[in-house]
Amino acid sequence: MSYSQYPGGYGGPGGQPPQGQYAYPPQNYAQGPPPPIPPHPTSFPPPQNQGSYYPPGGSAGSYFNPNSSPPPPGQYGQAYNLPPQSGYPQPAYNNDRASYPQQQQMGGGGGYGYPNAPGPAGYNPPQRPPTQQSYPNYPGPSGGPYAQPPQGPPYGYPPQNQQPFPGQFQPAFGVPSPGYEEPPQCNPLEYGTQADALRKAMKGFGTDEDTLIRVLAKLQTPYAIYSVQRAFSQRHGRELLTDLKKETSGHFREALLAVARGPLMEEVHALHDAIHRPGTTESVLNDVLLCRSPPDLDAIKRAYKRTFSRDLEADVRGDLSLKTENMFVFVLGNMRSDESARVDINQSEKDAYNIQMAMEGVGNTGLGGVFGGTHQESVYSTILSKNDAQIGAIAHSYERMYNRRLDVMIEKKFKGHMQEALLYAIRGGTDKALRDAVLLEDAMKGLGTRDSVLIHRIVKCRWNKAHFENVKRAYRDTYHTSLDERVHGETSGDYRKFLTAMLIN
DSSP states (O other), rough: OOOOTTTSSOGGGGOOOOOOTTTTTTTTOOOSSOOOOOOOTSSSSSSSTTOOOOOOOOOOTTTOOOTSOOOOOOOOOOOOOOOOOOTOOOOOTTTTTTTSSSOOOOTOOOSSSSSOOOGGOOOOOOOHHHHOOOEEEEEOTSOOSSSOOOOOOSSOSSSOOOOOOTSSOOOTTTTTTTSSSSSSOOOOOGGGGHHHHHHHSSSSSSOHHHHHHHHHOOOOSHHHHHHHHHHHHHHHHSOOOHHHHHHHHHHHHHHHHHHHHHHHHHHHHHHHHHHSSSSOOOHHHHHHHTOOOOHHHHHHHHHHHHHHHOHHHHHOOOOOOSHHHHHHHHHHHHOOOOSSSSSSSHHHHHHHHHHHHHHTTTTTTTTSSOOOOOHHHHHHHHHHTTTTTHHHHHHHHHHHSSSOHHHHHHHHHHOOHHHHHHHHHHHHHOOHHHHHHHHHHHHHHSSSSHHHHHHHHOOOOOHHHHHHHHHHHHHHHHHOHHHHHHHHOOOOOHHHHHHHHHHHO
């Protein structure tokens, strides 16, 4: 009997079912007797129960005791979490054991929309009522179709009456985030005092840097910064950005401009600098282009074209190469799900299966083999076309189905910029605040601080105050020091004062 290709995945050679350690659909998809369990891979100890935990971020060969208690529930405002409780419990991170801190696992109110659900070790979502609807394209153990759909909850999540965590701004379908509207929302009449103070600080001989720091550090919303820009122009007949460029210098000027431009234009200038400065700053491309809602990415592309008279996709093509270029062209195609789209658990299980098939190189290579570009495209197109909440569900389904974490396998199977991009997306879906805290540390660690990257990441986080607070908590819990203390030690002068003021306000 011929093998029907699993939706979005890869069939085995010659139309036969895929062979290998993990090359069969999840057991709960099958009707009738379950497929035979393949032998355990030699590089992994046999799993004792579903949902056992591997060390954070490191090799999956180091195996956790499957009977130990799971990590604490998510705390930093991952998709659809409940608000954190007072006191903010400390997660049990061990940063000496892995390349990335243990992300917060699902369960106990921190999961994907099930307020009382246990973590992966005891995942038991509500079951779908019996249905006669057939799914003819799901291959069975012998190539036959399934007569029933995969078991799972009969609805997406979160429940309709559950609101997203307040740190996660969720615009309506097709609506850009605050600061990405064209024209931007503002009211100059509310911010005349701030505009006058900025003009006075730069007027005449010398510059009052302390006033610039005090005023701009307190403008924490796109509405406020655009209002001050407009008020400065109307009341004084001058452009705020032009005066800041003339009156300041160095990293201090770069940080002031990053705030004064507002979120949209800061993203556009960061992209242009990353592409046209000597050597592409790949991390900035990740920060700006990945995991953006379709309206926000459209706004960035239009503003880039309007500001520099250049096509963003053409510039990206000219600066990247080969498979990474193809990945970012896919991203710029803007096929990502809108952030308001509800999570589909059944689809997350299919996607987890397809990703596993692609990473194992179905019919070609095994665990230790090198898999080709076609399979890589299947992985990144599956992940980068989903919104954050759906990516989190895929990661959860993958761990539950294959007894290992998706980000760990990405670290093993990918390298370089493509690995960084996929980890950025996956960790944003599982714990965005922790991901951003780790990225801030990455900009400071080692010999020399990457100041431009640090500035961009701090300014980007601060436009969402609730998320920024979660990032600072995650940083303290992970690195056992406050973010403002760490930044203070890596910077100096007025530049240090301004970054510290933004972190404290």
